[in-house]
Amino acid sequence: MIYGQEREIKSIDQFANGRFVRIVDLDAGKSALSRFCALGLIPGTMVQVLTKGNGPVRLKFRDTEVVIGRKSAEKIKVQPVEDNV
Amino acid sequence: MKTPKSKITIALTGNPNSGKTTLFNALTGSRQHVGNYPGITVEKKEGYFETAQHVLHFVDLPGTYSLTAYSQEELVARNYMIREKPDLVVDVVNSASLERNLYLALQILELGAPLILALNMMDEVRKKGMTLDTLLLEQRMGCRVVETVARQGKGKQELIETIISLRTRKDERRSPLRISYGPDLDPVLNEMAAIIQETGFMTDTYPARWLALKYLESDEQIISEGRERSLETSNRLEGAANDVAEHCMKTLKTYPEAIIADYRYGFISSLLKDVVTRDQQRQRIEMSDQVDKFLTHRMLGPLFMIFVLYMVYSLTFLVGDIPLSLIEDFFGWLGDAVRAVMPDGLLQSLLASGIIDGVGAVLSFVPLLMIIFFCIAFLEDSGYMARVAYMLDRVFSYFGLHGCSIMPFIVSGGIAGGCAVPGIMAARTLRSPREKLATILTAPFMTCGAKLPVFLLLAAIFFPANQALALFMITVLAWASALLVSKLLRSTIIRGPATPFVMELPPYRLPTLRGLMIHTWERTWQYIKKAGTIILAISILIWAAMTFPQLPEERLAYYDSQSVILEGDLASLPGDSDVNEKMDEILSQREQIEFSLAGEQLAYSYAGRTGTFLEPVSSWAGFDWRINIALVGGFAAKEVIISTLGTAYSLGAVDEDDPVSLAGRIQQDPDWDTKRAVSLIIFVMLYAPCFVAVVAIARESGSWKWAGFAMVFNTVFAFGFSTAVYQTLKFFI
Structure with a gap:
C-alpha cells in the first residue's frame, strides 16, 4: 500500500466501512446540487461512509444519516481523512 | 357578553x-x-x-x-x-x-x-x-x-x-435576517438588491435581498414570475447573476448555490458555538445503530423485510376476520329484514339488493383495512420504511425506477391495502420525469384497498387453507408485473438516463399510539367516504342497469302460470307417508323456476346484455357475463366489483330463506373453479386503473395521453395475461 496515493481525490462511492472523508468538490447538475446543499453536503463537510457492499451509498454527517444512489454519489469528490477515530 | x-x-x-x-x-x-x-x-x-x-x-x-x-x-x-x-x-x-x-x-x-x-x-x-x-x-x-x-x-x-x-405584541415587525455571503457574492447581492428596491420589482411580495439570492440560485419559479412582472428588470438581474456565476466558476470552481450553502452553514456553526455541548465520555454506540446493523444487514436485512411484509398479512387475517364476519352478518341480517318487512317490488329490490348489499360489501372490509393501515403507519413512523427504500434502490434502479418509487408503490398497495390515488400523488417527490412517469403508470398494478376485498374473497373460497400465502403470492405477482412493465416502458417509450436518489434515514423511533391512530383513521375515513358517496351512487346505477328493462309481460306471465301450477300440485297433495318426498320435489321445482326467472331477467337487462355481448371474448379468460358486469363497474371504482357480484348473485339466485353470503354463493356455483379464480385475480390486479386514479394519472403526468395509455395498455396487458394463465391451467385442472 502506497500511502501517498490514498490522499488522492476520489468519488465517495469508493469508500466504505466507516471511513471518514472530507468533501472537496461537487461535480453535480443543478437539481442534485441543490439537494446536496440543502442537506449540508457541501465542500469541506466531513462525512463518515457507512456503506457495505454495492447499492446506494450510506453516509453519516451533521448528525444525520442519508443514503444516496451510487450514480449520484459518484459526483461527490472527497479526500480521505487520516484515521483518528 | x-x-x-x-x-x-x-x-x-x-x-x-x-x-x-x-x-x-x-x-x-x-x-x-x-x-x-x-x-x-x-x-x-x-x-x-x-x-x-x-x-x-x-x-x-x-x-x-x-x-x-x-x-x-x-x-x-x-x-x-x-x-x-x-x-x-x-x-x-x-x-x-x-x-x-x-x-x-x-x-x-x-x-x-x-x-x-x-x-x-x-x-x-x-x-x-x-x-x-x-x-x-x-x-x-x-x-x-x-x-x-x-x-x-x-x-x-x-x-x-x-x-x-x-x-x-404584534408591533414586533421584524426585518429579514441578513447573512453575509462573502467577498464574492455580497457586492453583487447589494447591487442587485439596490436595483430591486429602485424599480420596486416585486417588493410588495418578497424582501429585496431574498429575491436577489433567488436570482443567484437561479430559482426557476422566481425567475419566471419576475420575467412576467418586468422583463427588463428580470434580464438585468439574470445578467448580474450569470456574470457572478461565471466568475465563481473561473476563480473558485464552484457554483453560487454551493457558496451560499457554505456561508449559511458557516453562520449556523457560529450560532451553535457553545450552544451544543457533547459529553465526550458518553460517545456510546446508539441503540438505533445497533438495531440497524441487523435490519439493513446485506443478507439478513432483505430476509427480515420479507418476513415483516408477510407478518402484516398474517396479522390482518388473524385479527381482522372476527369483525369482518360480524359486519357481514349484520348487513346480511339487515337485507333480510328489509326483504321481510317491505312488500315485494322495485323499492324493496333497490334497498335490499342495490344499497344494502352494495354498501355492506364495501364496509365489511373496513376492519381489515384499518389493521393494514395501522401496520403501514407503524412501518412509516418507526423509520423502517426508509430502510426498505434503501435496501430496494439497487433493484429499483435496475428496473428503471428510483429508490423513492417504493413510496408510491407501497401507498398504492405494495403492502396490500393502499390506494393508487394517493400513491400516484406520492410520486411527485420524484424529480426525474421519466422515473416518475414509469412509477405512476405501474403503481396502479399494486393491491389497493379496493381490489383487496376481491382477492380476500377469492382466496377464502379457493385457497381456504393457504389464505395468507395466496395473498402474499398475489402481492409478489403485482410487484413483479409493476417492475417488469416499468423496465419495458423505460427501455421503450420512456427511455432515458437515471436521476439522483437522495434520502434521509431517520433513527428508529417507537411510534406514538396517537399518531398511528390518527393516520389509520384518516386513511380509513377516506375509504368510507368513498363508499358512502361514489360507491353508493354506482351501486344504485348498477342495480338499475341490472333491473331494467324488465322482462316482457308474456315471459312474466309464463313464469306466473308455472308457479301457479306448482302451487296447485302442492295444495292437492294427499296426507299420507309419501308426502315429504313429493313436497321436496315440488319445492325444488319451484326454486328452479325462480332461478330461471331471475336469470332471464338479469340476462335481459342492460347490464346482462353488455356482459353477454362481451362473453364470447371474455370466456377466453374464463369470465362469464356476470363477472363482465362487475369488471365494467370496477372501472368506476374497484370497490364496486364485489358489490356488483353481490348484486348479480342476490338477483340471480333468489333464495331468501337461506341468506348465504356472496362467498357461499360462489362456492356453490359449479361454474366457479380455481382456474377461473386465478384468472380473475390476475385481471383485477392489472386491468385499467379506476376512474379516479386515471384522473390522477392525467394530472400528475400532465397529459391525458398517458391516462388514456394507462387504461388501454393495462386492460390489454391484463386480458392477455389472464387468458394465457387460464388456458394453461386448463391442461392441469
Whole structure:
C-alpha cells in the first residue's frame, strides 16, 4: 500500500466501512446540487461512509444519516481523512 | 357578553422526520381537516386549538429541507409563508441534528417571517449525552425558542403561551435576517438588491435581498414570475447573476448555490458555538445503530423485510376476520329484514339488493383495512420504511425506477391495502420525469384497498387453507408485473438516463399510539367516504342497469302460470307417508323456476346484455357475463366489483330463506373453479386503473395521453395475461 496515493481525490462511492472523508468538490447538475446543499453536503463537510457492499451509498454527517444512489454519489469528490477515530 | 375570540394562524414547518406531524397531532388532536392545496395534489392539513380568548389555526406545511424550488412540497411551503402571510411560523427542528435543521430556519428568517423555533426531540438530545443552551440560542437567533418532546406532548403548553404572547405584541415587525455571503457574492447581492428596491420589482411580495439570492440560485419559479412582472428588470438581474456565476466558476470552481450553502452553514456553526455541548465520555454506540446493523444487514436485512411484509398479512387475517364476519352478518341480517318487512317490488329490490348489499360489501372490509393501515403507519413512523427504500434502490434502479418509487408503490398497495390515488400523488417527490412517469403508470398494478376485498374473497373460497400465502403470492405477482412493465416502458417509450436518489434515514423511533391512530383513521375515513358517496351512487346505477328493462309481460306471465301450477300440485297433495318426498320435489321445482326467472331477467337487462355481448371474448379468460358486469363497474371504482357480484348473485339466485353470503354463493356455483379464480385475480390486479386514479394519472403526468395509455395498455396487458394463465391451467385442472 502506497500511502501517498490514498490522499488522492476520489468519488465517495469508493469508500466504505466507516471511513471518514472530507468533501472537496461537487461535480453535480443543478437539481442534485441543490439537494446536496440543502442537506449540508457541501465542500469541506466531513462525512463518515457507512456503506457495505454495492447499492446506494450510506453516509453519516451533521448528525444525520442519508443514503444516496451510487450514480449520484459518484459526483461527490472527497479526500480521505487520516484515521483518528 | 362574549367577545369573539381572536384567530391566530400559525404555519408549522420543518424538515421531514423532525416530528412536525407528531407535534401537529399533539396540538390539534382530532380536530383536523385534510384537503389539497388549490390546483395541486400536495396534502394540506389544518387543525385548531382553542383557548379562552384565542383560536389557534395550525396549518401543517409539507416537510422540507430547504425553500428552493426543488420540489412541489418546497414550493408549497415557501409560497404559503410568503403569500398567505401567517401570523406566525413555527419551525419544528430535530434537536439531535440541530445544525442541519437550522438551515431551513435561517431561510425563514431571511424571508422576514415571524418565527418560533420548536426544539423537538429534546429527549433524544439528552440520551445522546448532548446539552443545548436554549437561552443562548434564543439570543443569537433573535427569535423565541421553545423546547418540546412532541411524542409525549411536552412543551405544548409553553409553545401555545409563546404563540399567544407573540401575537398580542404584534408591533414586533421584524426585518429579514441578513447573512453575509462573502467577498464574492455580497457586492453583487447589494447591487442587485439596490436595483430591486429602485424599480420596486416585486417588493410588495418578497424582501429585496431574498429575491436577489433567488436570482443567484437561479430559482426557476422566481425567475419566471419576475420575467412576467418586468422583463427588463428580470434580464438585468439574470445578467448580474450569470456574470457572478461565471466568475465563481473561473476563480473558485464552484457554483453560487454551493457558496451560499457554505456561508449559511458557516453562520449556523457560529450560532451553535457553545450552544451544543457533547459529553465526550458518553460517545456510546446508539441503540438505533445497533438495531440497524441487523435490519439493513446485506443478507439478513432483505430476509427480515420479507418476513415483516408477510407478518402484516398474517396479522390482518388473524385479527381482522372476527369483525369482518360480524359486519357481514349484520348487513346480511339487515337485507333480510328489509326483504321481510317491505312488500315485494322495485323499492324493496333497490334497498335490499342495490344499497344494502352494495354498501355492506364495501364496509365489511373496513376492519381489515384499518389493521393494514395501522401496520403501514407503524412501518412509516418507526423509520423502517426508509430502510426498505434503501435496501430496494439497487433493484429499483435496475428496473428503471428510483429508490423513492417504493413510496408510491407501497401507498398504492405494495403492502396490500393502499390506494393508487394517493400513491400516484406520492410520486411527485420524484424529480426525474421519466422515473416518475414509469412509477405512476405501474403503481396502479399494486393491491389497493379496493381490489383487496376481491382477492380476500377469492382466496377464502379457493385457497381456504393457504389464505395468507395466496395473498402474499398475489402481492409478489403485482410487484413483479409493476417492475417488469416499468423496465419495458423505460427501455421503450420512456427511455432515458437515471436521476439522483437522495434520502434521509431517520433513527428508529417507537411510534406514538396517537399518531398511528390518527393516520389509520384518516386513511380509513377516506375509504368510507368513498363508499358512502361514489360507491353508493354506482351501486344504485348498477342495480338499475341490472333491473331494467324488465322482462316482457308474456315471459312474466309464463313464469306466473308455472308457479301457479306448482302451487296447485302442492295444495292437492294427499296426507299420507309419501308426502315429504313429493313436497321436496315440488319445492325444488319451484326454486328452479325462480332461478330461471331471475336469470332471464338479469340476462335481459342492460347490464346482462353488455356482459353477454362481451362473453364470447371474455370466456377466453374464463369470465362469464356476470363477472363482465362487475369488471365494467370496477372501472368506476374497484370497490364496486364485489358489490356488483353481490348484486348479480342476490338477483340471480333468489333464495331468501337461506341468506348465504356472496362467498357461499360462489362456492356453490359449479361454474366457479380455481382456474377461473386465478384468472380473475390476475385481471383485477392489472386491468385499467379506476376512474379516479386515471384522473390522477392525467394530472400528475400532465397529459391525458398517458391516462388514456394507462387504461388501454393495462386492460390489454391484463386480458392477455389472464387468458394465457387460464388456458394453461386448463391442461392441469
